[in-house]
Amino acid sequence: MKVVERKELSLWERSYAPALIGGVKVTAKHFIKTITGQTKVCQQYPEEPTIVPENYRGAPYLVKDTDDNTKCVSCQLCEFVCPPKAIKITPPGQDGQADRANAEKMPEEFDINMLRCIFCGFCQEVCPEEAIFLKDDFSLTGGSREEMIYDKEKLLSLGGTNHSPIKKWEQKQKEAKAQDVFPVEE
Amino acid sequence: MDWELIVFNAVKVIVVFAVALTGCAYAVLAERKVSALIQDRVGPNRVSFPLIGSIPIIGPFLTRLGVWQPLVDGVKAFLKEDYTPDHVRKVYYWLAPMISMFPAVLILAVIPFGSSLNFGSIGGYEFGVQKMVVADLNVGILFTFGIVSLSVYGIVLAGYAANSKYPFLGGIRSSAQMISYEIAMGMSVVPVFMMVGDLNLGEIIKFQADNGWMVLLPGGGQHIADFGLWACMLVSFGIFTIAAFAETNRLPFDLPEAETELVSGFNTEYSSMRFAIFFMGEYIAMIAGCAMIVVLFCGGWTLPFPGFDTRAQDLWTGLIQILAFGVKTTFFLGVMIWVRWMLPRFRYDQLMDLGWRRILPIALANIVITALLIFWKHAA
Secondary structure, eight states: OOOOOOOOOOOHTTTTTTHHHHHHHHHHHHHHHHHHSSOOOOOTTTTTTOOOOOOOOOEEEEEETTTBBOOOOOOHHHHHHOOTTTTTEOOTTTTOSSEEEEEEEEEEEEEEEEETTOOOOOOHHHHHOOOOOEOOOOOOOSSSSSSGEHHHHHHHHHHHHOOOOOOOTTHHHHHHHHHSSSSOOO | OOHHHHHHHHHHHHHOOOOHEEEHHEEEEEEEEEEETTOOOOOSSSOOOGGGGSSTTHHHHHHHHHHHHHHHHHHHHHHHOOOOOOOOOHHHHHHHHHHHHHHHHHHHHTOSSEEEEEEEETEEEEEEEEEEOOOOOTHHHHHHHHTTTTTHHHHHHHHHHHSSSHHHHHHHHHHHHHHHHHHHHHHHHHHHHHHHHOHHHHHHHHHHOOOOOOOTTEEEEOOOOOOOHHHHHHHHHHHHHHHHHHTTOOSSTTTOOOOHHHHHHTTTTHHHHHHHHHHHHHHHHOOOOOOOHHHHOOOTTTSSSTSSOOSSSSHHHHHHHHHHHHHHHHHHHHHHHHTTTOOOOHHHHHHHHHIIIIHHHHHHHHHHHHHHHHHHHHHO
């Protein structure tokens, strides 16, 4: 075991003078280097856009599957789990119809209030249909509070198509399609 | 009292106030730019002024310099939502920003920012020579200390009015800090008055004009005691500068604000223009503090050249002396800004230790030594 000796500060050190001199040296060095352009200064943000890494978790958007169908089935789990209560889903009611096979319904309306959203990703985590994803947008701006409530069309257009290799319903869909052809060929 | 006096005083008040407010806006800009350069950043470089911005080289240069930033900041401060939290004590909450800005502005009244301007006669009216100080008080420095001690109330009241823990802690810290450093500050200037023999700030400048600045060997070194007195003045100057940092809540003594510990200290619950008033108060106090340093130790408006070291007889000399005062004050403002980005904040107990157990004894010893040296010099 090594005991690190803590030396008593000398009178010179206790006078704060070395700290002052050191401080002047460091700050002057940085000041001069920056003002003469020797230091590469930080990114000029709006002109130089930030490129976020893959799998960046920004704003949540709805995605479509590769057949251009809405994946959301209006189960409202994301609405339920959302900590800041940013998501508001209007279900289609009893007569609701989905625009794709293998789904009973789709949301009538799907609003995310981006002023409330905290990009926590619970909605993505909880979604059984993999219909909502945190995309790489992080700087959302608008002229009014209303403008910051994104509706279903906007979310779908921003979300785009999901090309994930995991296709939860693909197998089921194949089986269902196979059953449409009768008799089943062995 | 005749009308000329009233008019001239009103003009002086307005000009001093306007210059102080503009100076405070640009001190904020300087602070941001200096901090940016020290921290390898760019600082404000966006705001462009409609017509001037389109002049080829100068326009973009001024924009990069951030010259228009204070204008936009001011407009923004006025337009922002002035939010009053539910839990505050309303009356004190309204009162605190005013009380914190008002002493800082009052100090400006006694500072001689120039010798005198000889206007002569304009349009048939005889304006004559005007002293460049708003209030030429015989007890100038006493007045200053009296007012400076009021500035703590604004901060304590803000801390109390906010009715939440961080502002409250900020207020408490501020009261302890201000009181302990005020004593040191008061003690540090006593040797200066012993040298000069007058409390009037104008007289202090006159003494320095005749005998040399307090930081540049006052007395001229004809007697050995002069060198000792010079050393005493340098000590006074150091202590006064340190205390001025503490009095204006600047780093390394910004314990009342202490962003890293207390969110934003006493002004946590304030927004919009009310916060801006606190901010202006701090910066005007900085300007006033630097002006006091210049008046007491660096010769005020005097310049060490023949012709400029006495009261100005004509208009141009007067203007140049005002400019000299401005340059000196700006230099100390620059030092104050620079130090903020150089030193870390003191811990609370270190602050108290430094104030009571180091600076105060040194200041007291300084008084005694100065007295002995003056006695020696005059006995010989």
